[in-house]
Amino acid sequence: MLGDQLNHAHSWYDSTDPDTLYLVVELLQETAYVRHHVQKLCAFFAAMAAFADGLREHGHAVLHLTLDQSSRYRDLPELILALCERYQVETFEYQAPDEYRLRRQLREFDMPTGVARQEYDSEHFLLPQSEFESWIKPGRHNRLESFYRRMRKRLDLLMDGDQPRGGQWNYDHDNRNKLKPADLAEIPPPRLFANDVGDIVERLERHGVDHFGRVMSELPWPVDRDQALELLDYFVATCLPRFGRFQDAMTARHEHAWSLYHSRLSFALNSKLLHPREVVDAAITAFDADDSAIDIAQVEGFVRQVIGWREYVRAVYWVNMPAYAERNQLDARRDLPAFFWTGETRMNCMRHALGQSLDWAYAHHIQRLMITGNFCLLAGIAPDQVDAWYLGIYVDAIEWVEMPNTRGMSQFADGGLIATKPYCAGGNYINKMSDYCGGCHYDVRAKTGERACPFNSLYWDFMLRHRERLATNPRIGVMYRNWDRQDEEVRSATLARARDCIDNLEKL
Ligand SMILES: Cc1cc2nc3c(=O)[nH]c(=O)nc-3n(C[C@H](O)[C@H](O)[C@H](O)COP(=O)(O)OP(=O)(O)OC[C@H]3O[C@@H](n4cnc5c(N)ncnc54)[C@H](O)[C@@H]3O)c2cc1C
Numbered sequence: 028m029l030g031d032q033l034n035h036a037h038s039w040y041d042s043t044d045p046d047t048l049y050l051v052v053e054l055l056q057e058t059a060y061v062r063h064h065v066q067k068l069c070a071f072f073a074a075m076a077a078f079a080d081g082l083r084e085h086g087h088a089v090l091h092l093t094l095d096q097s098s099r100y101r102d103l104p105e106l107i108l109a110l111c112e113r114y115q116v117e118t119f120e121y122q123a124p125d126e127y128r129l130r131r132q133l134r135e136f137d138m139p140t141g142v143a144r145q146e147y148d149s150e151h152f153l154l155p156q157s158e159f160e161s162w163i164k165p166g167r168h169n170r171l172e173s174f175y176r177r178m179r180k181r182l183d184l185l186m187d188g189d190q191p192r193g194g195q196w197n198y199d200h201d202n203r204n205k206l207k208p209a210d211l212a213e214i215p216p217p218r219l220f221a222n223d224v225g226d227i228v229e230r231l232e233r234h235g236v237d238h239f240g241r242v243m244s245e246l247p248w249p250v251d252r253d254q255a256l257e258l259l260d261y262f263v264a265t266c267l268p269r270f271g272r273f274q275d276a277m278t279a280r281h282e283h284a285w286s287l288y289h290s291r292l293s294f295a296l297n298s299k300l301l302h303p304r305e306v307v308d309a310a311i312t313a314f315d316a317d318d319s320a321i322d323i324a325q326v327e328g329f330v331r332q333v334i335g336w337r338e339y340v341r342a343v344y345w346v347n348m349p350a351y352a353e354r355n356q357l358d359a360r361r362d363l364p365a366f367f368w369t370g371e372t373r374m375n376c377m378r379h380a381l382g383q384s385l386d387w388a389y390a391h392h393i394q395r396l397m398i399t400g401n402f403c404l405l406a407g408i409a410p411d412q413v414d415a416w417y418l419g420i421y422v423d424a425i426e427w428v429e430m431p432n433t434r435g436m437s438q439f440a441d442g443g444l445i446a447t448k449p450y451c452a453g454g455n456y457i458n459k460m461s462d463y464c465g466g467c468h469y470d471v472r473a474k475t476g477e478r479a480c481p482f483n484s485l486y487w488d489f490m491l492r493h494r495e496r497l498a499t500n501p502r503i504g505v506m507y508r509n510w511d512r513q514d515e516e517v518r519s520a521t522l523a524r525a526r527d528c529i530d531n532l533e534k535l
Contacts, residue, residue: 028049028050028051028075028078028122029057029122029124029129030057030071030072030074030075030298031071031125031297031298031299031425032122032124032149032299033074033075033078033298033299033300034149034150034151034299034300034302035078035081035252035300036150036302037122037149037150038150039147040082040085040087043085043086043087045088047087047088048088048089048090048114049079049082049087049088049089049090050089050090050092050107050110051075051076051078051079051082051089051090051091051092052075052090052091052092052097052103052106053072053075053092053093053094053097053230054094054097054102054103054106055094055097055098055234055236056102056103057071058094058231058236058237058238059236059237060128061415061418061419062237062238062239062415062419063236063237063238063239063419063420064238064239064240064384064385064388064419064420064421064422065228065231065238065239065240065241065242065243066240066241066243066246066247066248066387066388066422067240067388067419067420067421067422067424068227068231068236068238069224069227069228069231069243069246070246070248070250070294070298070388070422071298072093072224072227072230073222073224073227073246073250074250074251074298074300075091076091077250077251078251079091081251081252090110092106093230094230094231094233094234094236095230095233095234098234102132103129103132103133104132104133104136107119107136108136108139111138111139111142112139116142117141117142117143118142118143118144118145119138119142119143119144119145120144120145120146120147121133121144121145121146121147122146122147122148122149122150123146123147123148123149123156125149125341125425125426125427126425126426126427127344127345127348127349127352127426127427128426133146134146149299151299151302151303152303152338152341153178153182153303153304153334153338154178154338154341154342156345159342159345159346160346162174162177162342163339163342163343163346164346165346165347166347166444167444168443168444168445168447169339169343169444171335171336171339171445172196172197174335174338174339174342175196175197175331175334175335175336175339176191176196178334178335178338179191179196179330179334182304182334184307184311184330184334185311185323185326185327185330192323193323193327195327197327197331198271198323198324198327198328199328199331201271201272201324201328202271202272202274202275202324202328203274203275203460204272204273204275204276205276205459205460205461206273206276206277206278206287206462210273211278211280211281213269214281214283214284214287214288215265215266215283215288216283217247217283217285217286217291218257218258218261218262218265219247220245220246220247220248220249220250220254221245221246221247222245222246222247222248222250222254223244223245223246224243224244224245224246225244228242228244239368239385239419239420240384240385240386240388240420241385241386241387247387248291248294248388248422249294249295249300251300252300252301254295255292255295255300255301256301258290258291258292258295259290259292259295259301259305259306259309260309262290262291262292263309263310263313264313266287266288266289266290267288267290267310267313267314267321267325267326267329268320268321268325269288269325270288270289270290270325270328270329271324271325271326271327271328271329272288272324272325273287273288274288274289274328274392274393275392275393275460276393276460276461277376277379277380277391277393277394277398277457277460277461277462277463278461278462278463279375279379279461279462279463279465279466280462284379284383285383285386285387285389285390285391286387286389287391289391289392290306290329291389292306293422293423294422294423296333296337296423297423297425297428303333303334303337303338306333307329307330307333307334310326310329310330311326311330313326314326337428340427340428340431340432340435340436340445341427341428341431343431343435343444343445344426344427344428344430344431345427347441347444351430351431351434351435351441351444352414352430352434354410354434354440354441354442355409355410355411355440356439356440356441356442356443357404357407357438357439357440357449357493357496359403359404359407359408359409359410359438359440360407360409361406361407361408361409361529361532362408362409362412363403363408363409363412363413363416364406364408364532364533364535365533366381366533366535367381367399367416368385369381369385370382370384370385372535373467373468373469373535374402374467374468374469374480374481374482374535375463375464375465375466375467375468375469376398376457376461376463376464376467376482377398377399377402377535379394379398379463380394380395380398380399381399384399384420384421385420387422388420388421388422389421389422389423390421393460395417395421395432395437396432396436396437396450397450397452397456397457397460398457398463400413400433400436400437400438400450401437401450401451401452401482402482402485403437403438404437404438404439404449404450404451404489405451405482405485405486405488405489406485406528406529406532407489407492407529408438410433410434410438410440413433413434413437413438414429414430414433414434417429417432417433418430418433431444431445432445436450437450447500447502448497448500448502448503449489449493449497449503451486451489451490452482452486453480453482453483453485453486453487454469454471454472454480454482454483455471455483457471457482458471464480467480469481471483474487474517474520474521474524475517475520475521475523475524476520476524477524477527479524481528481535483521483524484521484522484524484525484528485525485528485529487510487518487521487522487525488522488525488526488529490503490506490507490510491510491522494507
């Protein structure tokens with residue numbers, strides 16, 4: 028089992044078989060395909076160890092290798108070949124990896140003569156891979172909303188017959204509140220765990236694994252099924268009642284600003300400690316039990332993320348790989364600024380979004396999309412570098428979900444396979460959705476001059492760089508008419524400020 032295949036309910040484990048040996052292994056190759064946040068490495072390694080223990084307790088034979096035992100093998104195939112010989116293996120069986128890179132590796136290496144290879148489904152996702160092509164057409168945009176409605180009907184979730192409960196499919200417009208000062212007092216503390224990962228950190232050091240981010244000897248992320256279920260219960264009871272309402276909100280003025288009402292279930296889901304169906308069922312059961320405490324907009328917003336977005340990006344990834352990983356439609360080529368690795372920038376919004384990512388290996392969706400992602404998009408950062416950063420820093424980052432969100436939704440490098448228009452915005456949007464701009468070195472109202480918010484001029488620079496492509500988009504065209512109406516002097520001063528920002532990206 029790979030680190031993201033910790034599905035205790037897999038049919039493999041229905042019965043015990045003394046002739047089956049399960050292999051759970053920490054691999055150097057999995058620490059090194061990008062530079063990783065230390066909490067991501069620790070979360071996966073700790074969850075794998077707990078999973079191996081759980082299998083043993085249920086009577087299965089398990090070989091759990093740490094880096095101390097596995098590091099002398101060059102890669103996963105070399106290790107498997109050695110084990111096939113040592114244990115006289117007749118059949119090598121594995122669950123289909125969700126990442127293209129690993130699936131290819133496991134399918135393609137040469138097996139020793141006489142050893143069979145067999146691939147199994149991971150029994151986790153709600154839409155089987157065999158149906159992808161009838162839901163998502165490769166090489167073109169497929170609407171999330173249509174996908175989502177089909178999933179709602181198929182799974183019979185939040186439905187009254189064939190109609191959506193509450194009369195609407197989507198309550199997105201109710202989910203855009205800013206946090207007012209009175210709301211801040213009510214932000215709940217996040218449910219954190221205190222998993223001892225001191226030995227894993229030592230092991231990473233011993234094997235020279237390159238990592239970054241805040242090292243914690245007590246990891247706050249859930250690493251076994253009990254903890255994952257506890258986090259799910261906590262979310263449903265404490266955060267779900269306001270999940271949708273403050274889903275897009277951002278604040279710097281609270282010690283729990285990094286977690287707000289988000290579930291932080293993505294690691295538990297992506298490592299498969301939790302099944303998506305049980306997660307949405309828990310939310311809907313709580314809604315059914317008391318719809319005066321949790322209204323439909325909150326629960327629908329959550330269900331849409333899990334059965335809509337999560338399954339949708341996976342299908343888009345698989346029908347478009349491997350070409351997807353090469354897409355750079357906007358020809359973005361600049362280097363990622365060094366402050367992405369340190370959080371040291373005078374842009375308050377970026378300092379907060381980066382700082383909390385370095386502290387917790389976590390940022391919520393709008394921070395990823397409209398702060399850090401938006402900055403990279405406007406500044407024209409090469410998508411390979413943006414992808415590598417997102418893949419390394421977040422505890423939940425696995426390529427099948429990271430790449431469509433980053434390269435697609437946030438960088439528009441796929442030319443619109445995920446989003447119909449780039450998610451680009453100036454400081455105004457950030458100011459509307461957060462209180463970041465209040466204490467900033469830069470002036471969010473200014474477009475020109477050296478204290479002007481960099482997002483403002485970079486926004487126009489981006490728009491003009493891609494005018495030919497974007498002007499015909501009905502959702503964007505109007506912006507160009509606004510630009511054309513502006514005074515020539517203001518326009519050239521705005522572009523001069525953008526040039527200054529680009530030339531001094533590292534110093535922003
Ligand atoms: C640039 C960028 C990169 C991202 N990279 C990842 C990634 O590597 N891994 C990842 O799991 N998510 C990624 N996302 C999606 C989303 O930001 C995270 O799923 C979410 O922030 C995880 O926090 P949470 O569990 O508190 O989510 P909540 O806000 O509580 O949402 C509930 C669940 O819905 C699912 N979900 C929500 N939005 C999405 C989405 N757009 N795509 C897929 N699933 C979604 C997740 O499983 C999440 O746990 C990315 C988004 C952007 C814009």
